[in-house]
Amino acid sequence: MKKHLLLLLLGLVCLAPLSAQETKEDYLRRYNNLVDRVGADGLGVETLLNKWEAAWPEDVNQLLARFSFCFARSQSSRVVPMEQERYLGNPPLLPMKDSLGKKVNYFEVTDYDDALFAEANTAIGKAIATAQNRLDWQMAKISALMAYEKEKPEMTLQELKALATFHYTRKPDWVHEQLGTVTPEQFEAIMQDYCAALFRINTPTSLEAFKAFSEHLLSYKKDHPLFMDNLGSYYLVKKDYKKARKYYDQVLKKHPGDMTALKNSLLMARALKDVKLEKKYLALMAAHGETETDRAGAQARLDAYNRK
Numbered sequence: 001m002k003k004h005l006l007l008l009l010l011g012l013v014c015l016a017p018l019s020a021q022e023t024k025e026d027y028l029r030r031y032n033n034l035v036d037r038v039g040a041d042g043l044g045v046e047t048l049l050n051k052w053e054a055a056w057p058e059d060v061n062q063l064l065a066r067f068s069f070c071f072a073r074s075q076s077s078r079v080v081p082m083e084q085e086r087y088l089g090n091p092p093l094l095p096m097k098d099s100l101g102k103k104v105n106y107f108e109v110t111d112y113d114d115a116l117f118a119e120a121n122t123a124i125g126k127a128i129a130t131a132q133n134r135l136d137w138q139m140a141k142i143s144a145l146m147a148y149e150k151e152k153p154e155m156t157l158q159e160l161k162a163l164a165t166f167h168y169t170r171k172p173d174w175v176h177e178q179l180g181t182v183t184p185e186q187f188e189a190i191m192q193d194y195c196a197a198l199f200r201i202n203t204p205t206s207l208e209a210f211k212a213f214s215e216h217l218l219s220y221k222k223d224h225p226l227f228m229d230n231l232g233s234y235y236l237v238k239k240d241y242k243k244a245r246k247y248y249d250q251v252l253k254k255h256p257g258d259m260t261a262l263k264n265s266l267l268m269a270r271a272l273k274d275v276k277l278e279k280k281y282l283a284l285m286a287a288h289g290e291t292e293t294d295r296a297g298a299q300a301r302l303d304a305y306n307r308k
Contacts, residue, residue: 024059027052031065041072060130064137066123071144074116080109088150089200112148120144135174135182138163139190146194151203160194161216168220191217192226199233210234225251229260241268257288279305 022030031052034044049069052062079093081104086092092105124141128134142163146156166172167187174182182190195217198210214230221227232247245268248261255261262285269278282305285298 021055024056024061027056027059028061031061035065035068039072040068045069046073058130060127063123063127063130067120067127067140067144070116070120070123074113074120075110076113077108077110079106081106086202089197089202110147117144117148131175132166133172133175135187135190136176136178139176142194146197151201152205153198153201153209154205156198157209157213160191160213164191164213164217164220188217188221188224188226192230195227195230199230207234207237223250223254225255225258225261229258229264232261232264236264236268239271241272244268252284256284257290259290259294262288275305 027048031045031048034048035042038044046069049062049066052059053066056062082092083104085105087105087107087109090107092107094106096104096106098104121141121144124137124144128137128141131137142156142159145159146153149156167174174187176182179186191213195210195214198206198213210230211234214227214234217227218224218231228247228251232244232251235241235244235247245265248265248268251258251261252265262281265281266278266285269275269281279302282298282302286295286302289295289298
């Protein structure tokens with residue numbers, strides 16, 4: 001009898017830790033409550049994450065929380081004086097002048113701890129592997145990488161290309177926390193947002209990445225006006241007006257009201273001081289401009305030229 005009682009008690013001792021183990025939902029609730037109070041990398045978050053990981057190492061919410069923690073913890077900022085007007089597409093925190101009256105702009109620069117960023121990247125990669133159709137997770141990974149690489153988004157370009165290839169060849173049913181089910185049009189708009197982000201960084205490497213990614217998208221979506229406009233804008237910045245006009249004119253042939261192509265073509269014509277070319281685009285703007293102000297302004301300028 002004593003032997004059976006002892007075995008029963010031992011069984012209860014072994015079972016007690018399992019019955020008291022917190023569920024994944026418990027950890028998620030505790031994590032959200034803590035982050036609401038102290039932030040993604042605040043006091044106590046790492047301790048909670050370590051316990052959560054030990055209990056539920058494959059829990060996708062734990063992986064996402066680890067990504068947020070490590071990415072936030074990896075960052076530090078400093079204020080740096082620069083002569084340029086913008087840094088990574090952003091205006092200065094504080095424009096000032098030095099003792100000689102020379103303009104100096106002060107920009108906030110974010111630095112990253114490589115080891116912590118690598119840990120963040122590993123965590124979000126594991127999360128994505130559990131659900132490759134989660135576009136918001138894919139975007140979180142790419143946006144973090146873009147911030148980390150700053151003016152040289154080389155790995156970012158490769159990730160973007162891989163994402164576009166996955167979309168056009170595998171045709172996944174994308175899901176996004178805010179958007180719900182993602183339509184093909186929404187996906188392409190998101191890709192264009194990344195193109196715009198690369199363009200705004202405005203460094204030699206980022207501009208080449210902007211061009212390369214736009215060309216990659218066009219390899220799957222031939223003659224897409226957004227991506228064609230991108231190549232026109234690339235060559236416009238490079239002041240290769242012949243190539244810029246080639247792309248803009250291809251867009252305007254099918255979409256005469258495309259405002260990016262119209263406005264940039266007018267800028268190009270004025271830069272060339274080519275009145276005949278400007279009149280061509282003014283006529284298109286007068287007929288297809290997006291707003292009444294655009295149409296009226298274009299018509300007034302066209303009339304002024306025709307009166308000369």
